[in-house]
Amino acid sequence: xxxxxxxxxxxxxxxxxxxxxxxxxxxxxxxxxxxxxxxxxxxxxxxxxxxxxxxxxxxxxxxxxxxxxxxxxxxxxxxxxxxxxxxxxxxxxxxxxxxxxxxxxxxxxxxxxxxxxxxxxxxxxxxxxxxxxxxxxxxxxxxxxxxxxxxxxxxxxxxxxxxxxxxxxxxxxxxxxxxxxxxxxxxxxxxx
Amino acid sequence: xxxxxxxxxxxxxxxxxxxxxxxxxxxxxxxxxxxxxxxxxxxxxxxxxxxxxxxxxxxxxxxxxxxxxxxxxxxxxxxxxxxxxxxxxxxxxxxxxxxxxxxxxxxxxxxxxxxxxxxxxxxxxxxxxxxxxxxxxxxxxxxxxxxxxxxxxxxxxxxxxxxxxxxxxxxxxxxxxxxxxxxxxxxxxxxx
Numbered sequence: 427x428x429x430x431x432x433x434x435x436x437x438x439x440x441x442x443x444x445x446x447x448x449x450x451x452x453x454x455x456x457x458x459x460x461x462x463x464x465x466x467x468x469x470x471x472x473x474x475x476x477x478x479x480x481x482x483x484x485x486x487x488x489x490x491x492x493x494x495x496x497x498x499x500x501x502x503x504x505x506x507x508x509x510x511x512x513x514x515x516x517x518x519x520x521x522x523x524x525x526x527x528x529x530x531x532x533x534x535x536x537x538x539x540x541x542x543x544x545x546x547x548x549x550x551x552x553x554x555x556x557x558x559x560x561x562x563x564x565x566x567x568x569x570x571x572x573x574x575x576x577x578x579x580x581x582x583x584x585x586x587x588x589x590x591x592x593x594x595x596x597x598x599x600x601x602x603x604x605x606x607x608x609x610x611x612x613x614x615x616x617x618x
Numbered sequence: 619x620x621x622x623x624x625x626x627x628x629x630x631x632x633x634x635x636x637x638x639x640x641x642x643x644x645x646x647x648x649x650x651x652x653x654x655x656x657x658x659x660x661x662x663x664x665x666x667x668x669x670x671x672x673x674x675x676x677x678x679x680x681x682x683x684x685x686x687x688x689x690x691x692x693x694x695x696x697x698x699x700x701x702x703x704x705x706x707x708x709x710x711x712x713x714x715x716x717x718x719x720x721x722x723x724x725x726x727x728x729x730x731x732x733x734x735x736x737x738x739x740x741x742x743x744x745x746x747x748x749x750x751x752x753x754x755x756x757x758x759x760x761x762x763x764x765x766x767x768x769x770x771x772x773x774x775x776x777x778x779x780x781x782x783x784x785x786x787x788x789x790x791x792x793x794x795x796x797x798x799x800x801x802x803x804x805x806x807x808x809x810x
Contacts, residue, residue: 434676446640530726531726532720534781537638537784538637538638543786545786546772550782550788575795575796578788578796579796579800583771583776586779586781588776589725589778594728594732594735594744596770604771607771613667
């Protein structure tokens with residue numbers, strides 16, 4: 427069973443996906459989570475605390491749904507693991523859509539809100555590092571610098587494609603094809 | 619001299635860059651532009667009209683500052699023209715920063731606001747088409763489909779890198795290097 431604190435972060439992700447970060451008020455979050463505002467202040471100190479921890483929560487959740495494999499399925503090759511981890515961020519499910527909207531919102535509001543920047547930069551670095559490691563599994567001879575550059579490009583492209591999808595400028599299947607082609611290209615360029 | 623209408627759109631871009639799309643109120647815009655709210659309603663009908671036309675205004679302005687060349691400079695090669703057009707979107711000047719923040723804000727708010735989507739999709743298509751044409755100048759033998767895909771990837775990557783830069787997750791010089799490398803890679807892949 428999810429703890430009270432986790433339920434509050436789940437509710438925060440839902441509220442952000444529905445109305446945006448700037449629509450998130452502690453009173454509304456309390457109503458959505460079915461808890462008192464006092465409990466929210468107890469766990470998160472203030473609204474910024476909610477946003478910071480929700481950012482961490484959606485990063486962890488993305489890591490979970492992009493690494494889940496069907497039970498009994500053969501272990502993926504390094505290449506399959508890389509592709510799945512990136513492409514599973516472009517799925518039309520409630521969870522992925524909600525997560526992607528909330529991530530995009532936190533990113534967009536950090537342009538104006540300096541209190542979120544450090545946490546967001548940290549979450550971004552962790553994500554880039556994770557993709558660099560998967561790329562290194564596919565191309566063990568590539569340099570760390572080349573792997574880091576390819577990972578930064580692929581994740582930034584994924585953010586750009588995701589926001590185009592969610593804002594109605596790009597159909598999801600096309601976004602997936604474009605990302606798959608970019609993975610091919612980056613893996614090719616990392617070849618010895 | 620800029621017309622009254624243009625001055626209002628310039629003021630709207632400034633207000634959006636300062637407080638975000640959701641911070642834009644017609645009263646505040648009137649104060650920023652030094653005009654009456656009645657004049658804003660006369661020219662733009664309503665707040666949505668302001669946002670739609672400001673989107674077009676910042677697209678046109680980006681087209682101008684990415685295609686300006688120094689007087690007397692030799693005409694750029696197709697490759698230089700492509701690189702400049704994309705890389706000049708990553709500059710730390712007031713105009714580019716303001717334009718990029720406003721574009722990112724309109725993109726982010728279209729996730730929640732359906733009234734902006736059609737105009738934004740149209741502006742995105744025009745931009746992708748422009749980059750596809752520049753890529754075609756470098757690789758005249760490439761197919762229209764391959765050029766369109768490369769242009770969609772490069773512009774989506776640019777949006778992703780720009781938002782990382784503006785939100786404090788990526789230093790500007792690194793964003794430029796990553797984009798320049800991506801241009802190299804796409805041009806290489808389009809080779810016969």
